[in-house]
Amino acid sequence: MTDIGMKVDGLTVDLHTPRGTVRAVDGVSFTAHRGRTLALLGESGCGKSMTAQAVVGLLEPIAEVTGGSIDIDGEDLLTVSRKRRRQLAGPALSIVFQDALTALNPVVKVGVQLAEPYRIHRKMSAKAARAEAIELMRHVGIPEPESRADSYPHQFSGGMRQRLLIAMAVALSPKVLIADEPTTALDVTVQAQILALLARLRKEHDMAVILITHDLSVVAEEADTVAVMYSGRIVETGPVDQVFEDPRHPYTRGLLESVPVDAERGADLSSIPGSPPDLFSIPPGCPYQARCPLVMDVCRTSRPALVKTGDRAVACHAASASGSEGVSHAA
């Protein structure tokens, strides 16, 4: 196994809302290896972005981490001082957000924004940091970086803005890079270029990349391992090729079946009936019970644990009761 970039264990996030406290992330554990990509896959509201924000320490004030640990090189991000956490933000851990237009400061020249990591962490002079920023822009494929450094974000296309955002995130060669839906706002051709750029940078900097996405094709192409999230929990995890070849959780299977492969024109597309449970009314037992074709009595009372088998793990009573083949058959 390659070097571990980050190990998250039992991460739990509660949301304190006016209607009461709900659990948005419930005991999520995963390990991200250097030079590899781990995908956190799930529908909106499943807790994948909340997990990312908790890891980088950028939760909204109503959200609170109530348990778990986030370990990078022996340091637990949840217990280190605020100052230490700031020191680690950039060199150890970095994040790329979804919407590059709002993630770049509209009134600051991009060259200045890209120079900031060097100014903050390496205490470089403005001039030296600018030179680094220009080099960085060139490296991520921005044409004419010397003159473009004095442009503002709105003067770039969507794809170029995402490149800038990625450049800023990898400026200090972080050990771990979180990419939160980095291509969702982009059109398909640009999407492919951005993913290729991320893959190249991952290799160059030997980063552990955590890719947050709802896009199965992105997971299939880019990720080494996948963790499928549902209702704030990881319900299935394992190497991408194995999980996609032989999904063991009925939710994973539902997701994969909803991808139209060889679908005939006019034929109905497959989808998972219903929607994820409201965080305020998660039923006892398995959160997927209401939508699950394999639901059993035990699912309504007892919450399935994430059971590990080799490289893979699944949290499903049906899967552990009858084994993967039985589940596949039943589907």
Next chain:
Amino acid sequence: MLTFLRRRALTSLLPLLAVVLGVFVLARLTGNPAALYLPENATAEAREQFSAANGFDKPIWAQLIDYFAGVARLDFGTSLRTGEDAATMALRAFPATLQLAVVTMVLAIAVAIVVGCWAALRPNGLADRVSGMLSMTAASVPDFWLAILGIWVFAIILGVLPTSGVDAGGASWVLPIAVLMVRPAGVLTQVVRGAMISALGSPYVKVARAKGASEGRVVARHALKNAAPPALTVAGDLAVGLINGAVVVESIFGWPGIGKLMIDAILQRDFAVLQAAVALTAISIFVLNIAIDIGYALLDARVRNKAGAAA
């Protein structure tokens, strides 16, 4: 940029003419100056003589033409009271108002930035609630009342500040500025707070924090610059209000500015001076508005590009 200025100057010309015309009409509605300037028992002959000497005997449209012909040459006529050139009187009074307004706005903006940012860092925290209450109160208190209260407490009871005038040097400035800045400071604090809360919650601030930026850097380099345009808009409005509202506060404190000149001119039906003072105030407000637009362009490249593209 020059095209932009030229366009703004041209589009300002029409409303400016409307103001100049409006003050002419309104001033005439206050009555005949002859009634005020001559003794009550003056003969009809004397009255006619006075009117003829000052051109009040001509038909109103003829007076209007004379007036506009004068305005075009920047000649607003002479003061009935002093016989001095009206425009000169207005220009002489203007710096006192301008100084007061500039110092007041600078202080109000400084207070608003500090308190507004402080409150925005922890919305609904103690600082936010206390400053929210204070700034709402400040924004709502009428300045004439505050002026009288200030004079009563500091000049009469404590005797530490002069009641009015400008003879006491620095001490003369304290009460007028304090009274004038309360409302702008209160309103601007609310605006800065709101704009800062929205800026601090934006994705680019998250990105800055993800880069390891300190709280001070996040506020100063990232959030404040984005919060500035809405604050600038309101500050511009408040500055206009300050120049207009100076009428009241200048009268109370005997401040020799354009506001006091205007009030005195109205009370004495000194049309020429009133017209010159109003025109000067209107011009300064148009200049201020253009300055605010330039400020936007400096703050935000998106505005700059749009103006450039449209020009």
